[in-house]
Amino acid sequence: MVRQPTCPICQTPLSAADAAESRFSPFCSERCRNVDLLRWSDGRYAIVESLDPAQIPELLETDDSLGFEAE
Numbered sequence: 001m002v003r004q005p006t007c008p009i010c011q012t013p014l015s016a017a018d019a020a021e022s023r024f025s026p027f028c029s030e031r032c033r034n035v036d037l038l039r040w041s042d043g044r045y046a047i048v049e050s051l052d053p054a055q056i057p058e059l060l061e062t063d064d065s066l067g068f069e070a071e
């Protein structure tokens with residue numbers, strides 16, 4: 001079985017060719033790539049605005065649950 005690549009933002013299935021050739025890989029489009037950038041920016045701002053030592057463990061747990069892929 002070949003794992004179907006999907007856009008991490010909108011979950012649109014990508015063909016192997018699309019995934020390999022896309023300028024926006026691993027995203028399906030420039031729009032989704034930008035959404036991802038904004039999402040990370042928003043997350044950083046939210047953490048800065050609401051920085052509270054009591055909340056840090058919760059934030060770290062939340063980040064882990066996102067299934068972040070380093071590769």
Ligand SMILES: [Zn+2]
Nearest residue numbers: 007010028032
């Ligand atoms: Zn997408």
